[in-house]
Amino acid sequence: MPTTIKKLNNEDVEALIEVARDSWRWAYRDIYSNEFIETWIDEKYSMEKILKEIIRSQQDLDIIFLGSFDESTLTGFIELKMADNEAELLRLYLKPEYTHRGIGKLLLLEAERIMTKRGIVKCRLYVHRQNCIGISFYKKNGFEVKGINGDDFVMEKKYMS
Numbered sequence: 480m481p482t483t484i485k486k487l488n489n490e491d492v493e494a495l496i497e498v499a500r501d502s503w504r505w506a507y508r509d510i511y512s513n514e515f516i517e518t519w520i521d522e523k524y525s526m527e528k529i530l531k532e533i534i535r536s537q538q539d540l541d542i543i544f545l546g547s548f549d550e551s552t553l554t555g556f557i558e559l560k561m562a563d564n565e566a567e568l569l570r571l572y573l574k575p576e577y578t579h580r581g582i583g584k585l586l587l588l589e590a591e592r593i594m595t596k597r598g599i600v601k602c603r604l605y606v607h608r609q610n611c612i613g614i615s616f617y618k619k620n621g622f623e624v625k626g627i628n629g630d631d632f633v634m635e636k637k638y639m640s
């Protein structure tokens with residue numbers, strides 16, 4: 480079944496939190512403790528917070544929040560925040576069993592299509608220095624390391640608009 484990419488809806492909140500939890504446990508298993516991961520998910524992925532951001536995306540405000548679906552099952556998501564003509568990629572997470580199948584690239588491409596239509600010329604992101612899969616993925620998709628911020632690499636990609 481092909482993957483569908485679409486804007487997230489209010490009904491996707493609970494599934495999104497579960498995807499985030501699975502993805503964090505997998506991606507950061509050698510980087511953060513279980514306790515840190517559970518606290519992070521509870522705080523940064525509260526239903527209230529995620530719902531607010533999904534609504535801002537539905538209203539075409541400053542957030543782009545897209546999901547990848549296998550039939551009706553949410554398999555991953557991407558979130559970006561825009562300000563003036565720049566964007567920050569805040570989150571890109573897939574269920575571990577759906578990684579390495581091109582879905583991350585599909586999510587990024589659709590977000591980039593929307594961003595460039597809205598005049599975005601630069602996208603920045605922060606990725607943990609030990610997240611080799613993430614770093615490799617972003618480099619393959621045109622992002623360059625521009626600096627270091629604590630434990631993170633700061634990566635950027637420019638767009639013509």
Ligand SMILES: CC(C)(COP(=O)(O)OP(=O)(O)OC[C@H]1O[C@@H](n2cnc3c(N)ncnc32)[C@H](O)[C@@H]1OP(=O)(O)O)[C@@H](O)C(=O)NCCC(=O)NCCS
Nearest residue numbers: 506571572573578579580581582583584606612613615616
């Ligand atoms: C990073 C992520 C979003 C990429 O999406 P994806 O659908 O897995 O990636 P794609 O299939 O589109 O791209 C493949 C490339 O991504 C990287 N990659 C993705 N999964 C990988 C895996 N399991 N092992 C090694 N490299 C992997 C490689 O660079 C790969 O290129 P290759 O095929 O030449 O080896 C996804 O792997 C993920 O959710 N990872 C965990 C969460 C995370 O780290 N997010 C980034 C936080 S900033």
